[in-house]
Amino acid sequence: MIPLLEHYKERWHVQSERVIKPGLAAIVQALERLNNPQNALSVVHLAGTNGKGSTLTFVEQIARQHGLKVGKFMSPCIVDMHDQLQINGLPIVSEQLDELFQQLAKAGLSGKLTDFELLTVIAFLYFQQQKVDVVLLEAGMGGREDSTNVVEPIVSIIPSIALEHTNFLGTTLTSIAHHKAGIIKKNKPVIIGFLPEEAEQVIEEEALKQQAPLLKLGRDFEVHQTERGEMYENVAKQIVIPALNRQLLGHHQAQNMALAITAFFEVAKVLNVTPVLSKIQAGVQTTTVPGRFEQVSPNLYFDGAHNPASIGMLVNTIKQHFPGKRIEFVLGILADKDVAAILRMLEEVGDAFYFMDIDNERAMKATQLLQISRAKEKEIIEDEQSFLKEKIPSQTVRIVTGSLYLLSDIRLKLNPNN
Secondary structure, eight states: OOTTHHHHHHHHTOOOBSSOOOOSHHHHHHHHHTTOGGGGOOEEEEOOSSSHHHHHHHHHHHHHHTTOOEEEEOSSOSSSGGGGEEETTEEOOHHHHHHHHHHHHHTTOTTSSBHHHHHHHHHHHHHHHTTOSEEEEEOSSSSTTSTTTTOOOSEEEEOOOOOOOHHHHOSSHHHHHHHHGGGOOTTOOEEEOSOOHHHHHHHHHHHHHTTOOEEEBTTTEEEEEETTEEEEEETTTTEEEEEEOOSSOSHHHHHHHHHHHHHHHHHHHHHTOOOOHHHHHHHHHTOOOTTSSEEEETTEEEOOOOSHHHHHHHHHHHHHHOTTOEEEEEEOOBTTSOHHHHHHHHHTTOSEEEEOOOSSTTBOOHHHHHHHOOOSSEEEOSOHHHHHHSOOOTTEEEEEESOHHHHHHHHHHHOTTO
8 A cells, every 4th residue: 555645546536456466568568658758768767676776765865965956766655655756855846746647537548557667767767757867667576577677777786685575575585586686787787785696696697688787895995994994995986985974873884875975976977967976975974864763752763674584683783782781672564574583583682562553464463463472561552642742761771673564653643734
């Protein structure tokens, strides 16, 4: 479910299916009716299990520091569909969506797409009409058969690969990597983070097949900790960028930052922009991402970790930054995730667990989570507003996690007028 999408569909009598249908035939036909707006766009395409949103936002901030007009399409939403479509950090507004839905209706697209395909078409149309300089495009699921995979990108980025969406992408890292590798295009560079060996082999084979230059973290570029912050080094380009000070916590964010800087060099080359060291430093320093170890209020954090790989990163960040603190988790998880594995990992560092229901048909009930949990302190929270607004003791850190949909639900409940 994409919040507010039904509102616009009903207003403009545009129908779409609330299902997932891998494949490109429907969206290709739809885009042809609109004269292929995606072909007018300069795109950075991202696919991967974790790290897409953070990497995308690092690229966004660096590009904006260089004066570029940046379109961003990401999923799922933070609050509702408006924030999935942004230009220079500003969400699309109702009047603009009304106009776009009228164009879709006029083009005869009602009933021909899924919800996510419809939203992808809107994104391409919006960014083309707004004449953005570069579009940062996040795959919804997988890559090869994802509706975003109809572009010819400047560069593709695959930050990580782990088991996810196994009912659609397969049950092995090799099959999942095959789907992610689908965003690699002929003669276009692809940038990858640290990947499992079997996944990396699939990516390397696809890059070779597509004659796509492959840039690997740890081989072609890397990041080091120094006394003045982190240092980025690009061996191929003989570039060193010192004094990088990021706000996003966690060692994994250093890797995402390095991927983003490397991608920006490819963008700058194609768009004839001269990279400026101080602007790259400023872009890194100003990068924040909602739901990525985001401090919402004193001692209350939101983190969208929702699979064992990202939960592992969250656990490491907690160990690094909050030794000796009491850790409380507020949890909601989709039923198609590896729920038991997620709970076992969080139970390593968690002192108390509070379970909540998510307003999503795919979500596991809080009562089921309570049964699966082995925590000594655990309960189901009914009154979310009161619980989350209460003052948290100074030696306690409370973290809302398990699903980006849970974070979206709670934001709406805490700020119903936003």
